[in-house]
Amino acid sequence: MRVFLLQKSVNLQVTNLWIERGERDLCRDLSFSVRSGELVRIAGENGTGKSSLIKAILGWVRLEEGELEFNGEDVTLHRDVLLQNQLYLGHTPGIKSVFTALENLKLYCPEASEVALEQALAHVQLQAFADTPAAQLSAGQKRRIALARLWLTDKALWFLDEPFTALDVKGVEALELCMGAHLKNGGAIVITTHQPLLHLSPKTVELTL
């Protein structure tokens, strides 16, 4: 089981957010909170702005208006306080084809020991592919390399954008187990997914077109 001493507890307050993209309001006056032990699911149809909302919280998409507070700090003034305590996994796994599974994971987590890296690959059932170049791996296997980071991190707040994409049933189960352990350990997760969660009960933030 995954048990880490997390860097911090989590209290993210999102208040009255207004995000505009491509001359369309993705949200207006959107407020919600994310605290230790909580799973928050951003729901909505394609194009409603789920990924953009995560990126806006992280400072990669412009906010028109609104307040963001992380553990009492104004995120717009002290973005590093949030960035240092979060782990973001985006839509694409971001794997380098010429490197092996193990080398790719090492790129993500240069501070991890060889043993820890191998254990993380084992958690995502990739130990037999540690030395295989990513170019020779399937889409789901590449996704698993990215997800192996979750077994190596001590960041308290995870942003997972469509993490189940390309995963098979066992992969989905393993990821939900990992997420559940993180929540029990005092972590917090913001997730976007079009798939229903099998074992976890999220708080939902719904975006509409």
Ligand SMILES: Nc1ncnc2c1ncn2[C@@H]1O[C@H](COP(=O)(O)OP(=O)(O)OP(=O)(O)O)[C@@H](O)[C@H]1O
């Ligand atoms: N780089 C960009 N520049 C301008 N507009 C963008 C950009 N990326 C996305 N958008 C627009 O922002 C809106 C929201 O996109 P976003 O990717 O956040 O939606 P989503 O809810 O995550 O969609 P999906 O369920 O398909 O992943 C869309 O109308 C899209 O066209």
